[in-house]
Amino acid sequence: MALFSPSPPTTLFTLSSKAHLSTKTQLTLFLRKSQSLVLLRSAGDNGAGSVGSASVVEEKLEKKEEAQKSNLGLKEEEEQGLGANGVSLKGEASSSFKDPRWVKGNWDLKQFEKNGSTDWDAVIDAEARRRKWLQETPEASSNDEPVVFDSSIIPWWAWIKRYHLPEAELLNGRAAMIGFFMAYFVDSLTGVGLVDQMGNFFCKTLLFIAVSGVLLIRKNEDIETLKKLLDETTFYDKQWQATWQEDDSTGAKKNKT
Amino acid sequence: MISPSNVGVDIGRTLKPHEYIGMVRRDEVLDAYLRERAAEAGATVINGLFLKMDKPEARSGGRYKIYYNHYEKGSVNGEKREMEVDAVIGADGANSRVAKSIGAGDYDYAIAFQERVKIPDSKMEYYKDLAEMYVGDDVSPDFYGWVFPKCDHVAVGTGTVTHKSEIKQFQAATRLRARDKIEGGKIIRVEAHPIPEHPRPRRVLDRVALVGDAAGYVTKCSGEGIYFAAKSGRMCAEAIVEGSENGTRMINEADLRTYLKKFDQTYWPTYKVLDILQKVFYRSNPAREAFVQMCADEYVQKMTFDSYLYKRVVPGNPLDDLKLAVNTIGSLVRANALKNEMSKVAL
Numbered sequence: 353m354a355l356f357s358p359s360p361p362t363t364l365f366t367l368s369s370k371a372h373l374s375t376k377t378q379l380t381l382f383l384r385k386s387q388s389l390v391l392l393r394s395a396g397d398n399g400a401g402s403v404g405s406a407s408v409v410e411e412k413l414e415k416k417e418e419a420q421k422s423n424l425g426l427k428e429e430e431e432q433g434l435g436a437n438g439v440s441l442k443g444e445a446s447s448s449f450k451d452p453r454w455v456k457g458n459w460d461l462k463q464f465e466k467n468g469s470t471d472w473d474a475v476i477d478a479e480a481r482r483r484k485w486l487q488e489t490p491e492a493s494s495n496d497e498p499v500v501f502d503s504s505i506i507p508w509w510a511w512i513k514r515y516h517l518p519e520a521e522l523l524n525g526r527a528a529m530i531g532f533f534m535a536y537f538v539d540s541l542t543g544v545g546l547v548d549q550m551g552n553f554f555c556k557t558l559l560f561i562a563v564s565g566v567l568l569i570r571k572n573e574d575i576e577t578l579k580k581l582l583d584e585t586t587f588y589d590k591q592w593q594a595t596w597q598e599d600d601s602t603g604a605k606k607n608k609t
Numbered sequence: 610m611i612s613p614s615n616v617g618v619d620i621g622r623t624l625k626p627h628e629y630i631g632m633v634r635r636d637e638v639l640d641a642y643l644r645e646r647a648a649e650a651g652a653t654v655i656n657g658l659f660l661k662m663d664k665p666e667a668r669s670g671g672r673y674k675i676y677y678n679h680y681e682k683g684s685v686n687g688e689k690r691e692m693e694v695d696a697v698i699g700a701d702g703a704n705s706r707v708a709k710s711i712g713a714g715d716y717d718y719a720i721a722f723q724e725r726v727k728i729p730d731s732k733m734e735y736y737k738d739l740a741e742m743y744v745g746d747d748v749s750p751d752f753y754g755w756v757f758p759k760c761d762h763v764a765v766g767t768g769t770v771t772h773k774s775e776i777k778q779f780q781a782a783t784r785l786r787a788r789d790k791i792e793g794g795k796i797i798r799v800e801a802h803p804i805p806e807h808p809r810p811r812r813v814l815d816r817v818a819l820v821g822d823a824a825g826y827v828t829k830c831s832g833e834g835i836y837f838a839a840k841s842g843r844m845c846a847e848a849i850v851e852g853s854e855n856g857t858r859m860i861n862e863a864d865l866r867t868y869l870k871k872f873d874q875t876y877w878p879t880y881k882v883l884d885i886l887q888k889v890f891y892r893s894n895p896a897r898e899a900f901v902q903m904c905a906d907e908y909v910q911k912m913t914f915d916s917y918l919y920k921r922v923v924p925g926n927p928l929d930d931l932k933l934a935v936n937t938i939g940s941l942v943r944a945n946a947l948k949n950e951m952s953k954v955a956l
Contacts, residue, residue, distance in 0.1 A: 476950060477950065480947050481951075483614050483947055487894060490613075491785075491786075492786055492788035493611050493617060493790075503944070511943060515949075585888070588807060588829075588884045595810060595811060
């Protein structure tokens with residue numbers, strides 16, 4: 353089993369016993385294709401880009417050991433993957449999404465009619481159900497029956513009616529309460545009346561903060577999410593800036609020493 | 610491009626006849642071409658494998674001594690040799706030894722796993738001039754799964770940064786999503802590559818510079834590296850030629866830094882935009898649905914290809930941009946609304 357020889361003994365045992373049958377066929381296949389095992393095994397390393405590919409067996413061997421140390425997990429995966437695949441890709445039978453209203457990759461809107469007009473709520477329900485199904489059991493895409501349903505055919509008012517109204521009520525109510533309390537608070541502290549506050553820049557800013565706050569922070573978790581978002585947006589910048597910062601820090605170190 | 614709910618969009622419609630998306634189908638061929646061109650231009654090409662190098666004292670202007678295995682054409686056994694050079698450009702890929710020898714630091718990397726599959730000619734016909742991208746949580750939580758044509762076979766693969774240990778599952782999912790199109794195929798080779806996620810913390814030290822994958826110039830989102838690799842190599846070489854005044858004076862770190870500066874200035878926006886795109890649209894299944902819907906838009910395609918082909922992030926027509934923004938937010942809202950609905954549905 354030349355294929356497994358560089359693995360540490362523990363994994364060697366489990367791997368070869370697990371993948372015994374299929375690797376046999378695998379080996380014959382590769383031999384027939386006249387590809388050397390060494391080349392196959394080291395396909396994962398790509399450090400040899402600048403070197404002639406035929407002449408680097410020694411390098412490959414070294415690399416192999418290196419790679420073994422650094423990402424052993426990956427290698428194992430590769431081998432197991434090979435074993436599990438078998439030789440040819442056969443389509444396994446799996447149940448696909450079925451609904452009498454789902455016809456040729458689209459929702460048959462005629463079947464959604466209620467009192468002469470399309471019942472969009474039902475369409476949304478049906479599509480949600482389909483997506484959930486697909487999330488749980490992903491399906492092969494097909495050229496013969498492409499999915500043509502596009503959620504943009506559902507008119508905007510159907511969405512608004514369904515989602516926006518309850519949410520909007522909550523937000524408007526909250527904004528009104530906060531706004532009233534703030535106006536009261538400012539008035540009681542400074543004696544500036546509600547009408548005068550409207551003409552005041554500081555109060556306008558407060559109002560703006562209150563409204564955007566209500567919009568952005570709808571639940572307590574939102575604060576965490578926003579923080580994370582901020583970190584995330586600057587993370588890549590930091591990674592890129594590293595080159596230039598390092599310059600400064602080494603410069604500083606050199607000055608010290 | 611195919612969304613989690615299997616909506617497929619064709620994103621090549623706005624390409625003009627003379628425009629095409631090149632893909633490196635056989636990197637060996639490209640390498641050989643570049644090597645020959647360099648030799649024609651007067652470079653001495655040495656077929657060798659870099660082992661290690663001795664650095665001269667910092668800023669002393671001494672020479673680098675590099676040790677390498679020399680390979681004659683066609684022979685398998687290398688011969689140990691050494692040589693003294695003024696400057697080193699490390700272009701030796703993701704596992705760069707040059708980078709290691711200057712302590713360039715590590716980068717996060719994605720692993721890309723792919724299987725080369727030989728499929729029947731009748732199926733191959735479909736992939737003659739198209740590649741497929743699959744998105745979805747099943748295929749990869751932060752990247753995409755692909756079927757790329759490679760001469761006489763296809764490469765089926767997927768990549769991820771965050772869930773490296775589950776790559777096998779993702780690969781199985783990719784295979785499943787493309788099942789009908791690659792049915793009856795035989796796996797001829799399995800490959801796994803690291804893909805840098807961001808540049809290394811140190812890309813230049815004294816008279817050693819890194820370019821391409823060794824430096825970590827791979828874009829997010831599309832995972833493209835060859836263009837930037839070639840471009841950075843060229844910029845670096847130009848900086849050296851300029852700094853040394855055509856070989857009459859010794860260069861120093863500042864000369865190589867001009868290459869870094871130029872590269873960062875020119876391409877940083879491209880990298881950043883792709884990073885944002887990846888963060889916004891590869892985030893979750895609803896976001897991916899919206900992404901695919903967005904990609905169906907002609908204006909988006911035109912903009913994407915303009916920036917892809919000519920490597921500039923071009924500002925477009927403000928009105929169209931506004932329309933696009935509204936549509937995109939619409940798509941995102943719709944997809945998220947459906948997701949909320951999905952959590953209520955019991956199958």
